Amino acid sequence: MTDRNGLTPYGTLTEPATLTIERLLPGPAERIWAYITDSELRRQWLAAGPMGQEAGSPFELTWRNDELTEPAGERPPGFPAVHSMQGEITEIEPPHRLVITWGSTGGVTFELTPQGEDVLLTIVHRRLGDRSLMLNIAPGWHMHLDILAARLRGEQPEPFWDGWARLRLDYDRRLPA
Template identity: 40%
Template structure:
């Protein structure tokens, strides 16, 4: 398991937007599969089917126990064990380069965009979460994306996934400090 580097942290690109970049083992079609195919996506984020077209449904079944054996904080215990279904819509579907979808939140939906750029035998994955309701939601999703992307990187590298739940509290504190500096 590698150390967290400064470049791993998401960057606030607007008051309601955060962007992450990760260099991942390719090829680009493989990374695309881990974003769009339920059996691969459940290994780092959430299972659930996506209709492969703009306007299609994006069902994400979050069951973190599928990729971590750590006990979750009490607030996430039921979601960890029984799962939580989140339903959004595909906004953009351009394999294997661009996927965007709505992301249900408390009230209004936000949007998540995945962009893939081949770089030799690696792929630059850019994840941008937009239209976040407020600073608290931005901190929450930043810690979550940071931890989930670390799991994705480990899965694609054939390594043991890093701890998930034990990172969340520390990541939320780190993002609180980072976003308070703005």
């Protein structure tokens, strides 16, 4: 399944433990960059937390997925209402590239590539060796990016947890056992 730009909304394993997911978003790149790096804008689609603008800067992201959409949908058992994670910026080239550490995994890269009036956002999440971890993270990124795209277009996103649960089933079929 692809969108009108030929992109699949689903993340793919570009290496055995590396998830890559793309979205074509309404630009310019500076606007998308702000939604990635500014706590107030980022909390509308992913997680809150101030973030520096230089390599070596530590940060903390705090997820409140129940607050991302109205309604939120039903949170699955075992998921906390609030979750925080420490990280560090390892590379930064505003407004085109941000590389951060991500908990116990190998980290996440955000790449922004202008394409006319739009921007291709590519997220690469490395070292997801455990399939159960992949089955939580892949639908999470997918749903968070769906919310970002809806916010940027002024649209109402699908309830977060309902979308996540639906996508988890999809990724269970798509990702190798």
